[in-house]
Amino acid sequence: MEVRSRAPGKIILAGEHAVVHGSAAVAASIGLYTSVSVRLSSPNDNDDTLTLHLMDVGLEFSWPVGRIKEMLPDSVNNDASSPATCCEETTKLILTALKDFKIPDAKIGIASGVIAFLWLYTSILGNKAAKVIVSSELPLGAGLGSSAAFCVSLSGALLALSDSVQVDFDQEGWVSFGEKDQQLANRWAFEGEKIIHGKPSGIDNTVSTFGNMIKFKSGVLTCIKSNMTLKMLITNTKVGRNTKALVAGVSERKNRHPDAMTSVFTAVEFISNEFASIIQTTTCSDDEVVEKEQRIRELMEMNQGLLQCMGVSHASIETVLQTTCKYQLTSKLTGAGGGGCVLTLLPALLSATVIDKVIRELEQCGFQCLIAEIGGNGLECRFDGRS
Template identity: 25%
Template sequence: MTKASAAGKVILLGEHAVVYGRPAIAVPVSDVRATAEVTPLAGDVGVLIVAEDLGQSYRLDEPCETDAARALRATVRNTLQHLGVQAETQALRIVVHSQVPIARGMGSGTAVATALVRALTKHYGRHLTPRTVSDLVFRTEVILHGTPSGIDNTVVAFEKPVHFTKGQRAHILEVRGEFILLIADTGIRSKTRDAVEQVRRAWRADPGRYERLFDRIGAIVEEGRRAIIAGQVGDLGHLMHRNQLLLRDLGVSSPELDRLVRAAESAGAKGAKLSGGGKGGCMIALVDDGTRAEVLSSLLSAGASSVITTPVR
């Protein structure tokens, strides 16, 4: 058996605007992971993909109807093709599992695809650079999200904080001062594709207004990049707060997200905001050792279904 894994992620600053050419910062969440296991399929020729979390199995040579099935099949086919392996002659059983919450803006689909690419590459005794893995997973992102920016596959493949602008080379950020994020789940599933399309419709209807909002978000991201590089992580809090206000103006927040953001900041978080597509999913709060327990308790009291603590270093 060959096994590989990949981390989840959150967007620290810049979601949605990143789709329109502005920068964004994303960080890996290494404590929650997706895994892929590859074993020979005895007595048969073909590739069987078992999605444990969905309770589904898919054969590579059979048609499929759901985005999840199409994404898994495409990831396997694209990876085998890149490795120069003929899919039709293989006999493989591939089992995928994810600890990353599904449809919460934490990159569950991206993590699964990345783990798949890594496991298949390892199974055939090959090595791919993080950039190549990212490029392969981006093709899966198109199936999952329609018009992705490319930030999710980049941060998950490199598993380091990244400063990303669509169409440009991503920059790995050196974090000079470690900081702590709490990731609180609203308990509401939210497809990134739907939120991205909602913003796109609004942008088409009023491009001037939305371009100005994207510019303001982009400026916040650049301030955040400078703060991280300088080790002034305390400055990230008010930047997160400002970013959240602009995301509300974009129309991608929700009453549940707003309630959790208020609860976190009232309990002592330096800043808080939604992370990912919005309209549900997760929010993040910047805390330190002195405020972590109180903010976590406040988030649970305000309705968070779960809270993950992750250091960023």
């Protein structure tokens, strides 16, 4: 039996990092997906292994199912309908077992993804033999939420094969989960994000599961309905970084300067709330659009300044800001920062010639530019037949 699922990446329009400390943030899904295919082995296959193929990094892992039961005796007994947290001891145990695979140093960040996979797989499906393939249209570790899309698409496919959700597989093509099942997939994905991020806010897995545009604060999601077309240029600086380390760095700065950092997070809360309210107000005339874009630009500029206060900007991000500023365009980092991706607001009346010029100049710096669809569907599954 084979199930495929896909979950989108995201951009954070306002509030990254501060959201980890309880402030509001605004995020939207983007039209770039991580896809997972899970094929359960049948008795005829005569195959007693669980295989994970990570196409984006060219790595394959495989474990005899007996070894999995030894390695993860607790999670194989977990209940798929009650998301559970992977304890530190289990993480260390899996990490030790992963040494057999000799992951190259340059790809060592992948280990946390493999731990998240093993935790989610064994907790939801036990120790069944299967072949799992993961591939993504998202750059990994660049601020576009690849870790969340990985955990959401995995949770979705695994739950679809469990007895815990009801998916109508008679439908053709991609099928969305019902709201209760989306919530269950989201809670499992959050458990996976904890393994990859350390201390996630939950915004990335939530927007990847539910799609569209959301405001998120302390675990609570509010859907944002907007008739304003937001167009953002996404520039990948291609400077690698790790969300877990950046999130931990901000927490350490908060411990050193609690009052100053609390004020920074409070300022971000006001920015996110104002951002959400601007995009939610119905816009009628071109003048109104221009006025709203002006306000959004200022909010992005302030948010970027505060992210710099948190210590998560980077020379490459500053280069993008300076380059786009030459064209009177405003940018801010998105995601964890420290490199990764930068958003630039493209006003509705901006000419295609200017957009081409700014993209060319950014690409000359060695960056990669893309314009993605904002606010599409979240987690979806499809059924590819019985074997």
